[in-house]
Amino acid sequence: MHLCLFSGAMYNAYMIIVFLICGILVGGVINILADHLPVDRSIVHPYCPACTAPRPVLEWFGIPSVLFKRTECSYCGAGRGLRPIIVELVSGAAAAAAFLFSPDVFTFLSAYLIFSIFLLITVIDLEHRLILHMVTGPSAILMAVMGLLGWIDPDRGVLSTLLGGMAGFGSVYLLYLLGIVFSRAMAKKQGAEVEEVAFGFGDVTLSGVIGLIVGFPGVVVAIFFGIMAAGIFSLGYLVLMMLRRRYNAFMPIPYGPFLILGALFVYLRWIFPGF
Ligand SMILES: [Zn+2]
Structure with a gap:
């Protein structure tokens, strides 16, 4: 089964944007996992590591939090640094690239899954020296x-x-x-x-x-x-x-x-x- 069901540059441009946005959302999930798995050893409701206040949904993801000017914790004012945005952008770009280069849907799925796993392991290892x-x-x-x-x-x-x-x-x-x-x-x-x-x-x-x-x-x-x-x-x-x-x-x-x-x-x- 081929990923490109229709031909045309418009379709490709549209799909690249769709995969970019999906990749950014997956990057947000990777950020949440990288924030909490090394500390809590389980998936928890996202919270601020400085004051443990639960994060409102608008602050879960890096790029939306910048767009809505919510980059600091609304309780203690602690900032989040650039990592959430970098991870989301890298993940989005990888999803778009995997779509462009994959010959079929299985290669796309495995390529993007492999990349996401690698990204999560890299972020946790760089920040905690832990796999x-x-x-x-x-x-x-x-x-x-x-x-x-x-x-x-x-x-x-x-x-x-x-x-x-x-x-x-x-x-x-x-x-x-x-x-x-x-x-x-x-x-x-x-x-x-x-x-x-x-x-x-x-x-x-x-x-x-x-x-x-x-x-x-x-x-x-x-x-x-x-x-x-x-x-x-x-x-x-x-x-x-x-x-x-x-x-x-x-x-x-x-x-x-x-x-x-x-x-x-x-x-x-x-x-x-x-x-
Ligand atoms: Zn806080």
Whole structure:
């Protein structure tokens, strides 16, 4: 089934606006989840984190709150920053792009769902250095089902999807164990507890999800690319800190966004060759 039921530039322009608005609304939901899942561990009525007053519906979404001049909490005056607007705009643009580039409705649905999951994980990891199992768990089930049904990539077999998930989870689980051994050795050497480990278990479950999305052998490229990107970023950051004489060998960086970058690198190039 083709997404474009009618031809014509007018139809496409109209549909782009429709998908942009739908994407902005989904971005609003992503914002609410990113605000409350790490704190409440469940879906709650949106509230202001500064004073816990429940937010009126007009303040739930970033762009409408700007349009109606309701960017500050009406009880305590706390602002919300730019994140709600950035997430809504990125989500809207992604929905419109997925509509334009997807050859069929299944590719569109899986592409946009994958992007939304990645966006939610990125926002939470950047703000809390945390990847929640309550996000990666259901995502893994969804991606396994969609991957096995051939919605993500009809040319990829069952074996590639399952192997991808196992390889993603397994390889980063090994790195996670190595990280623990390394921090224990460092702690022994320094005579103090080193709390930070390179990879958290959330990175392990995220890599499993990435493997189910890009399959095998794509997952190898995705994880390698992600770790390299994180390494280059850390090196740059370290040099900057040394120049400013604020050196800290255990500077924790969230790995999630880099792993996601690697996954997008493989996914976008393989699924949409024209991208
Ligand atoms: Zn407030």
